[in-house]
Amino acid sequence: MKIIYIIIIVLIVFIINIIYINRASILYMTNFFNKNYNKEGLPLAYSIRDEIIKFINNITDVKSFTFIDFGCGAGDMINEVYQLVGNVDGVEYHIPQAELTKNRFKNIDNVTIYPMNMMDYEFKQTNTILYLYEPLWQMENNIALEIYSKVFENLIKNKMKIYVIYCSAIKQKYLNMDFFSKYDLKLIKMKTISRGIPFMNNNLYFLET
Numbered sequence: 001m002k003i004i005y006i007i008i009i010v011l012i013v014f015i016i017n018i019i020y021i022n023r024a025s026i027l028y029m030t031n032f033f034n035k036n037y038n039k040e041g042l043p044l045a046y047s048i049r050d051e052i053i054k055f056i057n058n059i060t061d062v063k064s065f066t067f068i069d070f071g072c073g074a075g076d077m078i079n080e081v082y083q084l085v086g087n088v089d090g091v092e093y094h095i096p097q098a099e100l101t102k103n104r105f106k107n108i109d110n111v112t113i114y115p116m117n118m119m120d121y122e123f124k125q126t127n128t129i130l131y132l133y134e135p136l137w138q139m140e141n142n143i144a145l146e147i148y149s150k151v152f153e154n155l156i157k158n159k160m161k162i163y164v165i166y167c168s169a170i171k172q173k174y175l176n177m178d179f180f181s182k183y184d185l186k187l188i189k190m191k192t193i194s195r196g197i198p199f200m201n202n203n204l205y206f207l208e209t
């Protein structure tokens, strides 16, 4: 009997831990409470959010930068950064989700949501922070790599300062330093971050041109 109580307590602590660390997006669960639920959206965790905000706050002249979120989903990350940077572009190819996100930021002047595939986005000649929270996590490796290659070829046409923040899915499949160095992106740091689930971590890369 005692063992059952212990198991129940461990389970409760485990679930509270996951919810606590992931609560950034649980606060804004437009994804889940709306019938246009986008099954590809992952919850944004405070652990990831805090690292990214710390990084952005250390960028010199950060107001001259456009923050681009490829696969912005419900816009949880956008909501955290739009006051820190000059402009924000969110790109989301799940059209019903993109329309919801557009509506969420309709009164915010420096946020633009593009309902489109990130492969077709044209980078402006402006200082850029490109953020990708593994939008292609459900895809086959070879297809994902093709899409990412197109994205990074487009990115480096921008000759201004570029930072890339890439958060891998729990099981990192596609992108690594071999890939990034093809586009002359240099590693600033890589951190392994927990989303509250033991042994299932995300790798968070910070890179620059």
Ligand SMILES: C[S@@+](CC[C@H](N)C(=O)[O-])C[C@H]1O[C@@H](n2cnc3c(N)ncnc32)[C@H](O)[C@@H]1O
Residues within 6 Å of the ligand: 038, 040, 041, 042, 043, 044, 069, 070, 071, 072, 073, 074, 075, 076, 077, 078, 091, 092, 093, 094, 097, 116, 117, 118, 119, 132, 133, 134, 135, 136, 147
């Ligand atoms: C993990 S969620 C991103 C959450 C969001 N970036 C954040 O940090 O709060 C990934 C999103 O990428 C979108 N996505 C997947 N492939 C895409 C593509 N080729 N172009 C644009 N969006 C894409 C999915 O629909 C999903 O909403």
